[in-house]
Amino acid sequence: MTKIYEYTQQPHFWIVHDEQGYWQVPARNNGWQDRSPFVGHAVNLREVADLGGIDLGLPAASAADSFTQELQALPGLTLSNAQGDSAFVTRQGAQVVSWKTADGRERMYLSASTGGMTRADDTIPAAAIRGGVPVCFPQFSDRGPMVKHGFVRSLPWQVATSPSAQSPAMATFVIEDDAQTHQIWPHAFHAEVGVVLDAGRLVITLTATNRGDVAFPFTAALHTYFRVDDIRQVELQGLQQVRYQDATAGCVEVVQQDASVKIAAELDRVYMSPPKKLLLLENGQPSLQIEQVGFEDTVVWNPGPVKAAALPDFPDQDWLHMICVEAACVITPVTLAPGQTWTGGQILSLPSR
Structure with missing residues (x-):
């Protein structure tokens, strides 16, 4: 821009x-x-x-000029570092849809049947991209009057700072209010997504600024889909004794009793005031450390086999190969006064050996 x-x-x-x-x-x-x-x-x-x-x-x-590459027909750009890590960010939603660590392993889940803005069909707004790290703003889920998860994930973003020969492992993406967004949400805003790729580490930040003269509230999330080999062999540690809302049971509040979260069917929870660092294990071994800053809640989601079969952009058996662990502000909206800025982030890293 x-x-x-x-x-x-x-x-x-x-x-x-x-x-x-x-x-x-x-x-x-x-x-x-x-x-x-x-x-x-x-x-x-x-x-x-x-x-x-x-x-x-x-x-x-044009805004599309910077997004010269494609992944599953989705225009975007690639970040890389000298250690062999890489990431791919789409023009639509500034969405990180791939993160490969130096060992060659893909850490993000991306549905093979996802919709989204392609070069051949750049309809705006576009169908949501199923996978990676959708940016939910200014509304999380259906907890409000807007389209589910807000509108910025379905719009094209622009590059503020692109990868270069000097800095190939970082980029910043921006979106601002315009006549189209005013039809959905009346507020003047500026939002940025920053992506930094380090050795065995990915940092994603979301920044929101109130450009108007009236305060506004919002909810938000980095709706991160992690790829796993078999969800039945996955554990998420760090949430014991944390209260959560169970969205599969009318958002009743429950206290996590088990030492780890395990998934065998649909699971949809908003953990309130959780620890800032969680650990994902596969087959009993640490796989990823998941840290958040600025966000006050953590969402854990998997559609399970029944809901997966009902989702048109999600292969029936793929519930076995993903888990969403999301940095979020859901329970208490963030309120920005005119000129005020808020930033939250998620830091993903390989565990220390």
Whole structure:
């Protein structure tokens, strides 16, 4: 997304921000040709829309230009590091749908029959992508008047900072309110998803800013689908004695008694004020450490065999190969005053050996 600012300390230049960074551009026609990197302070920038008739000659780039790769026909881009880890993020929803660690193992579940925005069908809003890390905002699930899990997961995002030769393992994606979102939700907002890929570690952050002059509440989640070999051999540790709402039983509140969560049928729980670090085990061995910051709840979900068979974008037997462990703010909505910003994140890492 390209934005233009007035540089209050040097009035003969505009500052242009695109996916490559900030540029100082002479305030004349075709000034873009003589741009140079901007090294001033952002506090001295004021966003503008009227350039007084000047045509800077900015390239007519589209938001899709940065998403040149595809995974299951979903346009996106790849992050990688020197250690051999990689991740794939889609244009739709800024959704991480693949995370491969250096051992070659895929850590994210992505349905082979998922819907979503493809290059051949870029209908907006798009069908949800079933898998990876859907960004639920500004509403979690059906706990409110909006479409389930909010609307940003079904819209195209733009690249604020893209992977480069110098920083191939990090990227930032943005979306803001527009005429279309105002028909669903009246508030002015700015949301960012940051993705950082380290050796054996993936960090995903969600940041929301209130750009308007009225406070608004929201709920949110990073709805992470993990790929597992066999859910019947999986345990999630760290939730003993934590209260949860059981969505399969009218959200009745229950206290987790067992030392670990095990899944043999449908499970849909919102754990309230859980520990910030959980451990996923497969066949009795630690598989992943799951940590969250900023989020106050944890959602654990698996559709089980009956609901899986009823989901059109989910193969019947795939309930055996996934578990959702989600960093979430569900029970108590976050309220942002005008100009206020909130950030939450999920940190996924291989356990120490």
